[in-house]
Amino acid sequence: MNPEHAPIIQMKNIEKHFGSVIALAGVSLDVFPGECHCLLGDNGAGKSTFIKTMSGVHQPTKGEILFEGHPMHFADPRDAISAGIATVHQHLAMIPLMSVSRNFFMGNEPVKKVGPLNFFDHDYANQVTMDEMSKMGINLRGPDQAVGTLSGGERQTVAIARAVHFGAKVLILDEPTSALGVRQTANVLATVAKVRKQGIAVVFITHNVRHAMAVGDRFTVLNRGQTLGTAQRGQITPEELQDLMAGGQELVALEGSLGGTV
Amino acid sequence: MSNAPIPSVVDERIKTRSRFREAMIRPELGGIVGTIAVFTFFLLFAFDSGMFNSQGIMNWSIVSAQFMIIAVGACLLMIAGEFDLSVGSMIGFAGMLIAIFSVTMGWPVWMAILVTFAICIAIGGLNGFIVVRTGLPSFIVTLAFLFILRGFAIFLPQQIERKTIIGGIKDVAEGDWLAAVFGGKILGGMFNWLGDAGLIATFERGTRKGQPVVDGIPMLIIWAIILVILGHVLLTKTRFGNWIFAAGGDAEAARNSGVPVNKVKVSMFMFTAFCACVFATCQVMEFGSAGSDRGLLKEFEAIIAVVIGGALLTGGYGSVLGAALGALIFGVVQQGLFFAGVESSLFRVFLGVILLFAVILNTYIRRIITGER
Amino acid sequence: MTSLMKKLVLASAVAAAPLMAATSAYADGEKYILVSHAPDSDSWWNTIKNGIALAGEQMGVDVEYRNPPTGDLADMARIIEQAAASGPNGIITTLADYDVLSGPIKAAVDSGVDVIIMNTGTPDQAREVGALMYVGQPEYDAGLAAGVRAKGDGVGSFLCVNHYIVQPSSQERCQGFADGLGIELGDQMIDAGQDPAEIKNRVLAYLSANPDTDAVLTLGPTSADPTLLALEENGMAGDIYFGTFDLGGEIVKGIKSGVIQWGIDQQPFLQAYLPVVVMTNYHRYGVLPGNNINSGPGFVTADGLTKIEEYAGEYR
Numbered sequence: 001m002n003p004e005h006a007p008i009i010q011m012k013n014i015e016k017h018f019g020s021v022i023a024l025a026g027v028s029l030d031v032f033p034g035e036c037h038c039l040l041g042d043n044g045a046g047k048s049t050f051i052k053t054m055s056g057v058h059q060p061t062k063g064e065i066l067f068e069g070h071p072m073h074f075a076d077p078r079d080a081i082s083a084g085i086a087t088v089h090q091h092l093a094m095i096p097l098m099s100v101s102r103n104f105f106m107g108n109e110p111v112k113k114v115g116p117l118n119f120f121d122h123d124y125a126n127q128v129t130m131d132e133m134s135k136m137g138i139n140l141r142g143p144d145q146a147v148g149t150l151s152g153g154e155r156q157t158v159a160i161a162r163a164v165h166f167g168a169k170v171l172i173l174d175e176p177t178s179a180l181g182v183r184q185t186a187n188v189l190a191t192v193a194k195v196r197k198q199g200i201a202v203v204f205i206t207h208n209v210r211h212a213m214a215v216g217d218r219f220t221v222l223n224r225g226q227t228l229g230t231a232q233r234g235q236i237t238p239e240e241l242q243d244l245m246a247g248g249q250e251l252v253a254l255e256g257s258l259g260g261t262v
Numbered sequence: 263m264s265n266a267p268i269p270s271v272v273d274e275r276i277k278t279r280s281r282f283r284e285a286m287i288r289p290e291l292g293g294i295v296g297t298i299a300v301f302t303f304f305l306l307f308a309f310d311s312g313m314f315n316s317q318g319i320m321n322w323s324i325v326s327a328q329f330m331i332i333a334v335g336a337c338l339l340m341i342a343g344e345f346d347l348s349v350g351s352m353i354g355f356a357g358m359l360i361a362i363f364s365v366t367m368g369w370p371v372w373m374a375i376l377v378t379f380a381i382c383i384a385i386g387g388l389n390g391f392i393v394v395r396t397g398l399p400s401f402i403v404t405l406a407f408l409f410i411l412r413g414f415a416i417f418l419p420q421q422i423e424r425k426t427i428i429g430g431i432k433d434v435a436e437g438d439w440l441a442a443v444f445g446g447k448i449l450g451g452m453f454n455w456l457g458d459a460g461l462i463a464t465f466e467r468g469t470r471k472g473q474p475v476v477d478g479i480p481m482l483i484i485w486a487i488i489l490v491i492l493g494h495v496l497l498t499k500t501r502f503g504n505w506i507f508a509a510g511g512d513a514e515a516a517r518n519s520g521v522p523v524n525k526v527k528v529s530m531f532m533f534t535a536f537c538a539c540v541f542a543t544c545q546v547m548e549f550g551s552a553g554s555d556r557g558l559l560k561e562f563e564a565i566i567a568v569v570i571g572g573a574l575l576t577g578g579y580g581s582v583l584g585a586a587l588g589a590l591i592f593g594v595v596q597q598g599l600f601f602a603g604v605e606s607s608l609f610r611v612f613l614g615v616i617l618l619f620a621v622i623l624n625t626y627i628r629r630i631i632t633g634e635r
Numbered sequence: 636m637t638s639l640m641k642k643l644v645l646a647s648a649v650a651a652a653p654l655m656a657a658t659s660a661y662a663d664g665e666k667y668i669l670v671s672h673a674p675d676s677d678s679w680w681n682t683i684k685n686g687i688a689l690a691g692e693q694m695g696v697d698v699e700y701r702n703p704p705t706g707d708l709a710d711m712a713r714i715i716e717q718a719a720a721s722g723p724n725g726i727i728t729t730l731a732d733y734d735v736l737s738g739p740i741k742a743a744v745d746s747g748v749d750v751i752i753m754n755t756g757t758p759d760q761a762r763e764v765g766a767l768m769y770v771g772q773p774e775y776d777a778g779l780a781a782g783v784r785a786k787g788d789g790v791g792s793f794l795c796v797n798h799y800i801v802q803p804s805s806q807e808r809c810q811g812f813a814d815g816l817g818i819e820l821g822d823q824m825i826d827a828g829q830d831p832a833e834i835k836n837r838v839l840a841y842l843s844a845n846p847d848t849d850a851v852l853t854l855g856p857t858s859a860d861p862t863l864l865a866l867e868e869n870g871m872a873g874d875i876y877f878g879t880f881d882l883g884g885e886i887v888k889g890i891k892s893g894v895i896q897w898g899i900d901q902q903p904f905l906q907a908y909l910p911v912v913v914m915t916n917y918h919r920y921g922v923l924p925g926n927n928i929n930s931g932p933g934f935v936t937a938d939g940l941t942k943i944e945e946y947a948g949e950y951r
Contacts (some may be wrong), residue, residue: 078520088477089518095511097578097632098504109501119499149633250363317720317746325713416800416826426801427708429734468745468765475746544708551734555801558705597717600701607675609704 006069008033008201009054009085009170014063016049023049025225026063031170036192036202038212042245047205051223052173054203055087056080062194086168088159088176096148097213100140104162132161136191153184157191163226164195171195172203177211189215209241221245264367273488274360287631289580292572293587293626296616304399304598312600316476327486329567330586331343334486334493335530335537337585341497342530344393344575346386348407349564351426351539353557354415356382361428361552362418372440379539379545385411386535388563390528395574400531408561416554432550444540445547447478482544486586489537493582500559506530510577542604566613567592570620572627579628591616666697666920667911670714672731672755672802676829678948679855679881679903683754685860685949686907687727693849694915696724706801708732712739719743726913730756730764731802740764749917751792754903755804758927767923769910772901772931778808780932781878781899782815785850788896790816790876793850794841795824798834798858805854808880812852827858835861839869850876856883863889882935884947890937891944900943901920901931904950 007030016024024046024185031037041047052058054065056074065072067083074080077087096105105125126143133140136157138150147155156176163171173192177185192215196202206212212219220230221244228244290498293545303311312318332349339346363374389407393400419428429630435441456462457474465471508516509526516523546552571588573580599609601603669687673680675714676773684700691698701718703710708731716739720724726743730752737760746787754771761769785793793816795809806824807895813820824840827834838861842848851890853859853867863886866872877895879886881903889895908930917923935943942951 077518081520095508095515095578097511097574098507099601102504102507106504106516109504111501118501120501120504122499312721315720317716321717322659386938420800425803425806427734427803429732431732465742465745466747468741470745473741480784503685527659549709549712549735549738553735553801555705555707555730556709557724558707584919597713600699600717601721603699 007031007066008068010064010066011050012064012066014053014060014065016046016053016058017061024053024060024224027225027227029220029223029227029230031201031203033169033201034199035217036196036204036215037049038204038206038216038219039207039222040206040212040219040245042207045222045245046225047207047222048174051087051174051203051253053204054080054170055085055172063129071150073254084167084169086163086166086170086181087172087174088156088163089174094147094155097146099144099146100133100150100158101143103123104129104132104158104165107215108166128165132165133158136161137187138193151184152180153187156180156188160188160191160195164198164200169177170201172205174205175207176204177206177208187213207245209238209245212241213238266325280470286511287627289441289572289631290584290587291575291627292620293570293581293584293591295623296570296591296620297587300594300598304594304602308598308602311601311603313598316474318601322477322594323483324480324599325597326590327480327483328545329563329589329592330486331482331489331544332488332560332564333567333571333585333589334582335534336561337571337573337580337582338493338497338506338552339530339534339573340565340568340573341510341580342506342527343513343578344527344530345404345565346389346531346534347401347404347561348385348411349534349555350557350560350562351411351415352382352385352535352538353542353545353560354552354554355411356539356555357546357552357556358428359421360543361431361547362422365428365430366422366436371435371438373438375444375543378543379536382539383532386532387528389535390531392530394524394527410553411441415556419552419554426554427516427551428553429551431546432554435547435550436502442481443549444481444543446481448481448484450478453477480544480548482548485540485544489540490582490586497582502526507578509578511581512578557620563592569624570617572624574628579632588620591620664696664945665915666699667691667725667727667914668699668701668718668721668723669753669907669910670718670726670728670781671700671702672706672708672711672729673702674829675702675704676746677706677799677857679857679883682903682947682950683907684760686904687911690908690915691949694912696911696915698911700731706799708735712736715739715743719746719748722920723748725749725751725867725910727751727753727910727914729754730760731804739766740766749846749914751914752904753910754901755802761927767917768913768915770906770925770930772929774804774897775807775811777828777899777901777932778811779815780811781852781880781897781934782812782817784815784897784934785812785876785878786816790850792818792845792848793823793852793876794838794845794848795820796829796834796838796853796858796862797824798828798829798854800826808854809852818844829857830849831857831861834858835865838862838865842869842871844874848875850878853879855879855881856886857897859883859889860885862865863894866894870945882943882947882951887902887940887944891940896936898935899931900933900935900951902933902951903930905930 003057009031010237011027011029013026013028014024015026027050048057053060056077056079085145110124111118129143130140138154178190180188189211192202192204204216217233218230219236221243222239336346359378359381360374363369363377364371389404392403416426419426453474453476457464463475465473465475497506505521506525508521509523513523545556567588568585569575570591571581571584573585595612596609599612666884669849671680687698687700701714703714712735715728715736719742726748728740728750740750741764750766752766752769756769757773758769796803797809799805809824818939824835827837851862853862866875870895878897879895879898882898886895886898889900913924
C-alpha cells in the first residue's frame with residue numbers, strides 16, 4: 001500500500017435501513033488505488049448490501065460516499081459504472097451461448113463506418129479480446145469460441161478483463177471464487193493480483209479466509225451490519241479473521257470440536 | 263502467487279481440431295447438410311417428374327421464398343428470446359386491410375399498402391410492448407393476438423362486404439407503382455429469350471401461345487433474398503445484432519452490460535410484423551384477392567423453418583442463413599414429395615421426421631460450439 | 636467428424652426408406668390429379684377420394700388427390716401450379732375463388748393440360764378459364780331450390796349453421812336458401828367453427844336465444860352431426876324443420892328417423908368419378924360430352940334410403 005495515494009473511495013458511516021430492518025449500522029471503509037481490499041463476513045452480515053450501496057444499486061439511508069475525494073450520489077448502477085466502479089457478479093456476468101469476443105464487447109461494441117452505415121468492427125473486437133485474454137493467461141482457440149466452453153474461473157477472468165478494459169478504477173468482485181474448484185480459484189486469484197498491479201482498486205468479497213489471505217492487502221470484517229475493524233496484511237492471522245467473522249468465541253469452541261478444520 | 267505472465271500452456275484436455283472441422287462446425291451446418299440431402303434425394307427420385315423444369319423450379323422457389331420471408335422475422339425474434347404466434351393471423355389481417363382500403367374505400371393502392379404496413383408494425387410494437395412491460399411469456403400474448411387478428415380478418419369483410427373474400431384488387435392495382443414492387447415480376451426479357459431459344463417450355467395454346475411458361479422472377483423471391491441478406495447482416499455485422507444475441511441469451515446479463523433489451527425485443531416484434539405484412543402484400547398483389555383464411559398456421563411453418571435452420575427455441579443462438587436454408591428445405595420437401603409421387607397425406611409424416619432429425623443434428627452441433635452439457 | 640458423418644448417413648437412410656417404398660408404386664397410363672380446396676379435417680371429401688380411386692382402378696389410369704392442409708386457397712393455387720409442372724394429362728379442380736385460382740388454372744390449360752372444374756365454381760367460370768366442362772351442383776341454385784321447397788312446407792325463419800365461414804360457396808348456399816324463402820339472411824347465419832362441441836353449443840345457444848326459429852339448415856356432415864345432438868338435447872328433434880346439404884352416416888339415420896326432413900345430395904362420387912372417366916375417354920378416343928354435368932341437387936328423403944345407407948360416407 002502506498003500512503004502517498006489518496007483513497008479512491010471513502011465510505012463514511014454508511015447506514016442502510018430496509019423498513020424496520022437495519023442492514024448496515026454505520027460502516028466506514030477506505031479503498032486505495034492498487035490495493036486489494038477484502039471484505040469478509042458470514043452470510044447475512046451485510047456484505048452484499050454494502051457493495052450494492054457502493055455500486056449504486058442502493059442509496060444509503062445515512063452516511064457519505066466520497067469518490068476521488070468528491071461526494072458522490074449514485075442514482076443507479078449506470079452512474080457508478082460511468083464513474084469507473086465496475087461490479088463482477090458471481091452469476092449474470094457472461095452469456096454462455098455467445099462468443100468470448102461478443103461477450104467482451106457486449107453493450108460497448110466497437111463500430112466501423114462503411115459509407116453511411118455502422119458495422120460491428122469484428123476485426124478490432126477479436127484482436128482486443130485475444131490480446132486481453134492472453135494478458136490474463138487464458139489461451140482461447142479463437143475469439144469466436146463460446147463462453148460456454150470456458151471453465152467457471154475463466155469466465156470470471158473474462159469478466160474481470162472486460163471491466164478493466166473499459167476503464168474500471170474500482171473493481172468489485174462479488175464472491176468470485178465461491179463456486180470454483182482449487183485450480184480455478186488459483187487462476188482467479190492470480191488475475192486479481194495482476195489487476196491490482198495495474199493500479200486498480202479491487203474490492204474482494206468472500207467468506208473464505210484463505211482466499212482473502214492469498215491476495216488481500218487489507219481486510220475488513222462485517223458482522224451484523226457493523227465493521228469489526230480493518231486490519232493490514234501481516235497484522236492478523238487467519239484464525240483471528242475467522243473468529244472476527246463468526247463474531248466471537250463460539251466458533252472457537254466449535255472449531256475445537258471439529259479438530260480445527262473449519 | 264507469481265505475478266509473471268502465465269506461459270501459454272496448451273490445455274491437454276482440449277482436443278486439437280482440424281481446420282476442416284473448425285470450418286464445418288457452424289450454426290448453419292445443419293441447414294447445409296439438410297439442403298444437400300434433400301436436393302440429392304429429389305434429384306435421384308424425382309428428376310424426371312417436372313420438379314426441375316422451369317415451372318417446377320419456380321414452384322418450389324416461390325413456396326420456399328414465402329417461408330423465408332416470415333422465417334427471417336421469426337428467426338431474429340427467436341434469437342432475441344421471443345415468439346410471435348400471431349404471424350399467420352397477421353397475414354390474413356394485413357391482406358384484408360389492403361383489400362378494404364383499396365377496393366371498398368377506393369384509396370390509391372400505394373396508400374392502402376403504406377397504411378397497412380403502419381398498422382401492422384404498430385400492432386407488432388404493441389405485442390412487444392405488452393410482452394416487455396408485463397413480463398408475460400410472448401407465447402401467451404401473441405396467442406391472444408392470433409385470435410384477435412384472425413377474428414378481425416373475418417369480422418371486417420363480413421360487416422363491410424358481407425363476404426369473406428374481397429377480390430378486384432388486380433383491377434385497382436393496375437399501374438400502381440408500389441403494387442408492382444410486391445406483385446410484379448422482373449427479368450421478363452431474359453425469360454422471353456430463354457423461351458425463344460427453346461431452353462424453357464412455352465405455352466402450347468391459348469392467348470399466350472409461344473410465350474414462356476415462366477415469364478419472370480416474382481418480386482416475392484426478390485423480397486425473400488433482400489430480407490435474408492438484410493437479416494444476416496443485421497445479426498452478424500452490427501452492434502444491434504450483438505444486442506439481439508445478448509437479449510435472447512440472458513436478458514439480465516445483457517441489461518447489466520448496458521444493452522437496451524426492451525428496445526431490442528420490441529423492435530424485433532415490429533420487424534416480424536413487417537415480414538408478415540410483406541408476405542401478405544405479395545400474396546394479395548399476386549392473387550388479386552384477400553381472404554379471411556389466408557395465412558392459417560403460417561406462424562408454425564415459420565418457426566419450423568427457423569428450428570430446422572438451427573436456432574435455439576429458447577433464444578440467444580441461431581442464424582438467419584440457417585433459417586433461410588430451413589425454409590428452402592421445408593418448401594422443397596413440401597412440394598417435392600408430390601413430384602416424387604408420394605401420397606400427399608404422408609407429407610406430415612415426412613415433415614415430422616425431418617424436423618426431428620434437424621433438431622437432433624442441430625443440438626449436437628450447438629453443443630460442440632457452445633460447450634453446453 | 637467421422638462419427639458425425641456416420642450419424643448423418645444413418646439418419647438419411649432411415650428417413651428415405653418409406654419414401655422409396657412409396658415411389659415404387661407407380662402405374663403406367665394417363666395421370667390425373669384432383670385438387671380440392673378442403674382442409675384435411677373435412678371428412679366429406681373422403682367420398683371424393685374413394686370416387687377417383689375407383690375411377691382410376693376401373694379405367695386403368697393414375698390418379699392423385701391433393702389439397703391444402705389448412706384450406707388456405709393461396710396454398711391451393713401453388714398446388715395447381717405444381718400439378719401443372721408435373722405434367723399430368725389432366726387436372727380436376729374446384730374453383731373455390733375465381734380471383735385466386737383462375738390464373739394458375741389458365742396457365743395449366745395454356746401449357747397443354749386439360750382441366751375439368753368440379754364441385755365449386757359455376758359453369759360460366761369454368762368456360763372462362765378454358766376448362767373442358769363443369770361437374771357439380773351450382774351452390775346458389777341448390778340453396779334457392781331448397782328454400783323454395785321449405786317455403787312450401789311453411790317455413791318463415793331459419794338458422795344456417797355455417798361451419799366453413801371463409802368459403803364463399805358456403806355463404807351462397809345460405810343466401811340462396813334465404814332468397815328461396817323470400818326473407819333477409821341477416822343474422823340467421825352463424826359462424827359455427829369446425830369443432831363438433833363448439834358447433835353443438837353454438838346451435839344450442841342460438842336456439843335458446845331465438846326459440847321461434849322454424850328451421851335449421853346445415854351445410855354438411857361437419858355441422859349436421861353436432862346439430863343433431865344439439866336438437867336431441869334441447870328436445871327440438873323432430874319438431875323443428877331440419878334440412879341439410881350433403882349426406883353422411885348420421886344424416887342418413889336422421890332422415891330415416893324423421894328428425895331431418897331432407898338432405899340435398901350433390902352426389903360427390905359423380906363429381907370425382909365422372910371427370911376421370913370423361914377425361915380418360917377424351918384422351919383415348921377423343922369423345923367428349925357436349926354439356927356440363929349437374930351431379931345435383933337431388934333431395935333425399937325417407938323413401939328409398941337403402942343404397943345410401945349402405946354406402947354412406949364411402950361412395951354416397
